[in-house]
Amino acid sequence: MNAQEIIARRVALELREGMLVNLGIGLPTMVANYISTGLxxxxxxxxxxxxxxxxxxxxMEDDDLTDAGGGYVTAIPGATRIDSVMSFGLIRGGHLDITVLGGLQVDAKGLLANWMIPGVLAPGMGGAxxxxxxxxxxxxxxxHTAKDGASKIVPECTWPLTSIRPVSQIVTNLAFIEVTPVGLLLKETxxxxxxxxxxxxxxxSLMISPTVCEMVLSGSLTS
Structure with a gap:
């Protein structure tokens, strides 16, 4: 099992019945492949x-069925098309239960930088x-680390922030980390x-949960 599959499988276990979920461009789209059957x-x-x-x-690709990154997808029975106004109304109105996004850096406060690297041309922030x-x-x-081995979980982001609101969890190929008001809590490896x-x-810096355990990568988790 490669690193991306480990991440996607673990994230998929956070999804619950009836949730409205957004999957960001790139690795997050893989989560769709590991949602439990019947959920x-x-x-x-x-x-x-x-x-x-x-x-x-x-x-079997259909040019009219793509995700936000232009990747081909399929649609479940009852799927619906909406315009961008309604789409962003759902997002900005707090109606999304979960969004799964990629990251360039996440800092000790849970702040995310994921849309540009200074000096590198970026098309824009999109909906991040x-x-x-x-x-x-x-x-x-x-x-968990960049190609050069540098940690992507840092004391303070050095690249432009995506939002001033902290994220909830960080899932990497090494760990499941909860973002808390007092710091980053390692819960699973x-x-x-x-x-x-x-x-x-x-x-x-990481706080270590007294009940830290090994990730479950199949089946289901209880809330």
């Missing part, structure tokens, strides 16, 4: 689709600011990963 979750995309489903088999600000629960799904490994790979 009725409504996936929303900023470009105006409610009820999207996993990527279609090769050759609205999603972090408006969703009831914000999950960051990202690799990925299979085969020691707590000491997570601490070493994290530039920000």
């Amino acid at each position: 009725n979750v409504f996936l929303q995309s900023e470009n105006g689709l409610i009820g999207l489903d996993a990527r279609p088999p090769e050759g 600011m609205d999603l972090v600000t408006g969703a009831k629960q914000v999950i960051v799904a990202m690799q 990925a299979p085969g990963v020691a707590v000491e490994t997570v601490i070493k790979a994290t530039a920000a």
Whole structure:
């Protein structure tokens, strides 16, 4: 199981019956592939689709069925198209139960930077600011470290913030971390990963839960 699959599987277990969920561009879209069979979750995309489903088999792509990043998706029975005004009304109005977003950095306060790197041309923030600000629960799904080995969980973000509102959880290929008012709480480690490994790979300070355990990557979790 590769790093991205570990992250997507663990995030999928946070979804509950009847939730309205937004999956951001990139890695977060993989979460749709691991939603438990029989769980009725409504996936929303900023470009105006409610009820999207996993990527279609090769050759079955439909140009009218894409996510916000332009990736092909399928649609569940009863899915609906809406315009961008209604789509962002849902987001800004606090009607999204969960949004899952990628991250460049998350700091010790849970503040997210995920839309640009200084000096690198960026097309814009898209809906990220609205999603972090408006969703009831914000999950960051990202690799624990950058390609150069630098931690992506830092004492303070050095890149432009997406929102001044903290995220809720951080799910990486190494750990499940809860953002609390007093700091970052390590609650789970990925299979085969020691707590000491997570601490070493994290530039920000971590509190360690007294009940820290290994991630469950299939089945379901109880609230």
